[in-house]
Amino acid sequence: MNKRIVLARLAGSSPVPEDFRLEEVAMPSPGPGQVLIRVDHVSLDPYIASTLRGRHMSGGVPVGGVIPGEAVGTVVESRGDGLAVGDRVICRAGWQQFTVADIAPAGVAQGPLSLAAQKITLPDGVSYTSLLGVLGMPGLTAWAGTVKMLKPIPGDTFVVSAATGPVGATAGQLAKRMGARVVGIAGGPQKCAFAVETLGFDACVDHRDPDWVAKLAAACPDSIDCYYDGVGGRILEGVLGHLALGARVVLVGMMEQYKAPAPLPGPNLVPIIKFRATVEGLVVYDHWPDMPNFRRRVAPLVRDGQVIVREERVAGLEAAPDALIRLMDGGNFGKMVLDI
Amino acid sequence: MNKRIVLARLAGSSPVPEDFRLEEVAMPSPGPGQVLIRVDHVSLDPYIASTLRGRHMSGGVPVGGVIPGEAVGTVVESRGDGLAVGDRVICRAGWQQFTVADIAPAGVAQGPLSLAAQKITLPDGVSYTSLLGVLGMPGLTAWAGTVKMLKPIPGDTFVVSAATGPVGATAGQLAKRMGARVVGIAGGPQKCAFAVETLGFDACVDHRDPDWVAKLAAACPDSIDCYYDGVGGRILEGVLGHLALGARVVLVGMMEQYKAPAPLPGPNLVPIIKFRATVEGLVVYDHWPDMPNFRRRVAPLVRDGQVIVREERVAGLEAAPDALIRLMDGGNFGKMVLDI
Structure with a gap:
C-alpha cells in the first residue's frame, strides 16, 4: 500500500489540519519508461500553502490531489533505461511514500x-537533503x-528578511562573501543569534520587537x-x-500574502520615489538554467x-500538515525537510 | 506695492481656500548683484500642494511664506552684470507680482x-510659458x-497616467515617437478624446469609469x-x-498621496513578482544636467x-488658490499657468 496526504478541501487563508487527509491507496505501478520511487525526503516550502488555495503560478492542487513538494527518493523498480534500482533521484513526488x-x-x-x-549527481561532501534547500530551489x-x-x-549594506530560512540564510551569506555588510x-x-553567531551576519533584528524598525535603522547607519525580501x-x-x-530591492515572495484571506494592500510606495530605488520581482523558474552554475560554485x-x-527535520508523513502550518507561522527554524 | 499669496496655515490634506492669504507688502529692492523682476507667468504643479504641508523634498513652505512656483518674468531694475532691464528670466519667484x-x-x-x-534663451518658435511646461521641469x-x-x-505597449497633463502628455508623445503603442x-x-485625437495616443481609458481596468486590459491586448505613473x-x-x-514601471509621483491626510497603503505588490517587473523611482532633480540635451531635442x-x-491659463494672482485646488482634484485640463 502507498500512504499519501491529499487536499481535503480548498484551503482558506493559512492552512489548517482539516485541509489535509491521509489516505492509503494501492501501490502505483510503473509503465514502460517509468520508475517506481520510494520517497525518502520531501521539501516543505511556503509556496505549497499557495498551491492549496489554487493560486500559485506553478498551478493549484485539486481537491483530492496529492500535496506537492520536491523530493529525494530511491528507485525501487525500473522499467526503462537510465535509472536502475537503488539509484537516488530528485523529483516532484509530493507528500507520499511512493510515486511513479x-x-x-x-x-x-x-x-x-x-x-x-x-x-542525482551529488556534489562532493554534501547531503542529499541539501539538494532540497541550500543547493536546490531555495538556494x-x-x-x-x-x-x-x-x-x-563591498561597502553596501545588504538587508535580508526571513534571514534564517534556506533562501534568506543563503542570500545573506552570499552577500557577505561579496563584501557587503x-x-x-x-x-x-534565537533566530537572530543564529544569524549573527553561526551565519556570520553583521547584525540581525527581531521583527517581533515593537521597536524593530528603529533597531533596523540603528543597525544600518x-x-x-x-x-532581499x-x-x-x-x-x-x-x-x-x-x-x-539608489537602493535596489528584490521581491521574491510575499509570505504575509500567503496567509491572508484576500490580497493585502502593499506598503506605501513614496520611498521608492524618494530614494530613487529600483524594485524587481524574482521568480526562480526563470533562473533554472543557472542551476548547474550555481551548484558548481x-x-x-x-x-x-x-x-x-x-535544517529542521520532521519525521513521518503524518507530521507534514502540522509542519507546514508551523512553517507558515514562522515557527520553524531553518529549512524544513520531511523524512518519510 | 507688491501683492503676494502666502501660506496662512499649514495645509491639511487637499489645500482649501483658507490655507492661503493675499497680502500687500512694500516693493522689494534689489541689492548689489541682484535684479528686481516683474513676474509674468507662474507654473502651477502638483508638488506645490506637498510643500504646503511641509513635506516635499524641495522643502516646505513656512506659515507666512510665499507659495513657491517656477516663473517667467521680466527684469525691471538691475544692479548687476549679466541682466538688463527688459530681459526675460526664469526663476523660482512663487506667487507674487514682483521678486528680487x-x-x-x-x-x-x-x-x-x-x-x-x-x-532665458528661447528656442525658436516656442512660447515663454512652454519653458514652464513641455520644455521645463514637467517635460x-x-x-x-x-x-x-x-x-x-517598437512593439512595446506604453501606458501613461495623467495622460493630458504636461508630464503624461509629453511622456506619451515621446514614447509614440520611439515606436511604442x-x-x-x-x-x-473629454481628456481621453484629446489624448487620442490631438496627442495621437492609440487609446485612452477614463479612470472614472467603474469598468476602467477591464477597458484598459482590452486596450492593451x-x-x-x-x-509611466x-x-x-x-x-x-x-x-x-x-x-x-519583464515589464518596466517608473513611479514619478503619487498624486493620490498628496491629497490624503496620512500616507496611504500602496497597491498589492504580488504582480511585481508574478510579472518579474522592474519598478523605479524618478526624481527630476537628478536629471537636471540633462535639461539642455532634452530642450535641444x-x-x-x-x-x-x-x-x-x-495649456490652461488662469488670470490674476487672486485666482491661484482655486486653480491649485482644481489641479489637485484633476479639474484642470492641461498644463496650468497663472498669468500675473
Missing part, C-alpha cells in the same frame, strides 16, 4: 516544474536575487543599499523607509561550511 | 532648486522617465510593457495586474507641433 515517474532523459536539463525523475532563489540581480559590492530580519532572539507587507514597509539613495562552500543552512 | 533675485552667473547651469534668475520629468529609464522600443489613462471623456494608488493597482512579463518637436501640451 518518467525517467528524465540523461544530460537534458529538466525544467523546474518537470515531474520526471532525475538521477537558487537566493543566488539569482543576490548574485544576478542585487549584485552587492549584512543585516538580517528574523522572528525571535549608512542606510540600506540592497534589500521574501515577506512583503509590514516588513517591506519598515525597510523601505530606510533605503539609501556554491556546493564547495557548503561542503567547507562557508555557506550554512540549518 | 540674484543674477545667475552666465554659462553656469543652475540647479533645479536655485532661486537665482537665469536669462524633463517625462523625458527622463521615458527616454532614459523606460526606453520603450501608447495608451493613456485620464479623468473624463498584448499586456503592458512600460508604465504619476498617480499611484488605485490607478497603479489597476495597471499592475495587466503587466507583461524636444524644442524643435514642440515648434513643429509634433509634441503638444495643452
Whole structure:
C-alpha cells in the first residue's frame, strides 16, 4: 500500500489540519519508461500553502490531489533505461511514500516544474537533503536575487528578511562573501543569534520587537543599499523607509500574502520615489538554467561550511500538515525537510 | 506695492481656500548683484500642494511664506552684470507680482532648486510659458522617465497616467515617437478624446469609469510593457495586474498621496513578482544636467507641433488658490499657468 496526504478541501487563508487527509491507496505501478520511487525526503516550502488555495503560478492542487513538494527518493523498480534500482533521484513526488515517474532523459536539463525523475549527481561532501534547500530551489532563489540581480559590492549594506530560512540564510551569506555588510530580519532572539553567531551576519533584528524598525535603522547607519525580501507587507514597509539613495530591492515572495484571506494592500510606495530605488520581482523558474552554475560554485562552500543552512527535520508523513502550518507561522527554524 | 499669496496655515490634506492669504507688502529692492523682476507667468504643479504641508523634498513652505512656483518674468531694475532691464528670466519667484533675485552667473547651469534668475534663451518658435511646461521641469520629468529609464522600443505597449497633463502628455508623445503603442489613462471623456485625437495616443481609458481596468486590459491586448505613473494608488493597482512579463514601471509621483491626510497603503505588490517587473523611482532633480540635451531635442518637436501640451491659463494672482485646488482634484485640463 502507498500512504499519501491529499487536499481535503480548498484551503482558506493559512492552512489548517482539516485541509489535509491521509489516505492509503494501492501501490502505483510503473509503465514502460517509468520508475517506481520510494520517497525518502520531501521539501516543505511556503509556496505549497499557495498551491492549496489554487493560486500559485506553478498551478493549484485539486481537491483530492496529492500535496506537492520536491523530493529525494530511491528507485525501487525500473522499467526503462537510465535509472536502475537503488539509484537516488530528485523529483516532484509530493507528500507520499511512493510515486511513479518518467525517467528524465540523461544530460537534458529538466525544467523546474518537470515531474520526471532525475538521477542525482551529488556534489562532493554534501547531503542529499541539501539538494532540497541550500543547493536546490531555495538556494537558487537566493543566488539569482543576490548574485544576478542585487549584485552587492563591498561597502553596501545588504538587508535580508526571513534571514534564517534556506533562501534568506543563503542570500545573506552570499552577500557577505561579496563584501557587503549584512543585516538580517528574523522572528525571535534565537533566530537572530543564529544569524549573527553561526551565519556570520553583521547584525540581525527581531521583527517581533515593537521597536524593530528603529533597531533596523540603528543597525544600518549608512542606510540600506540592497534589500532581499521574501515577506512583503509590514516588513517591506519598515525597510523601505530606510533605503539609501539608489537602493535596489528584490521581491521574491510575499509570505504575509500567503496567509491572508484576500490580497493585502502593499506598503506605501513614496520611498521608492524618494530614494530613487529600483524594485524587481524574482521568480526562480526563470533562473533554472543557472542551476548547474550555481551548484558548481556554491556546493564547495557548503561542503567547507562557508555557506550554512540549518535544517529542521520532521519525521513521518503524518507530521507534514502540522509542519507546514508551523512553517507558515514562522515557527520553524531553518529549512524544513520531511523524512518519510 | 507688491501683492503676494502666502501660506496662512499649514495645509491639511487637499489645500482649501483658507490655507492661503493675499497680502500687500512694500516693493522689494534689489541689492548689489541682484535684479528686481516683474513676474509674468507662474507654473502651477502638483508638488506645490506637498510643500504646503511641509513635506516635499524641495522643502516646505513656512506659515507666512510665499507659495513657491517656477516663473517667467521680466527684469525691471538691475544692479548687476549679466541682466538688463527688459530681459526675460526664469526663476523660482512663487506667487507674487514682483521678486528680487540674484543674477545667475552666465554659462553656469543652475540647479533645479536655485532661486537665482537665469536669462532665458528661447528656442525658436516656442512660447515663454512652454519653458514652464513641455520644455521645463514637467517635460524633463517625462523625458527622463521615458527616454532614459523606460526606453520603450517598437512593439512595446506604453501606458501613461495623467495622460493630458504636461508630464503624461509629453511622456506619451515621446514614447509614440520611439515606436511604442501608447495608451493613456485620464479623468473624463473629454481628456481621453484629446489624448487620442490631438496627442495621437492609440487609446485612452477614463479612470472614472467603474469598468476602467477591464477597458484598459482590452486596450492593451498584448499586456503592458512600460508604465509611466504619476498617480499611484488605485490607478497603479489597476495597471499592475495587466503587466507583461519583464515589464518596466517608473513611479514619478503619487498624486493620490498628496491629497490624503496620512500616507496611504500602496497597491498589492504580488504582480511585481508574478510579472518579474522592474519598478523605479524618478526624481527630476537628478536629471537636471540633462535639461539642455532634452530642450535641444524636444524644442524643435514642440515648434513643429509634433509634441503638444495643452495649456490652461488662469488670470490674476487672486485666482491661484482655486486653480491649485482644481489641479489637485484633476479639474484642470492641461498644463496650468497663472498669468500675473
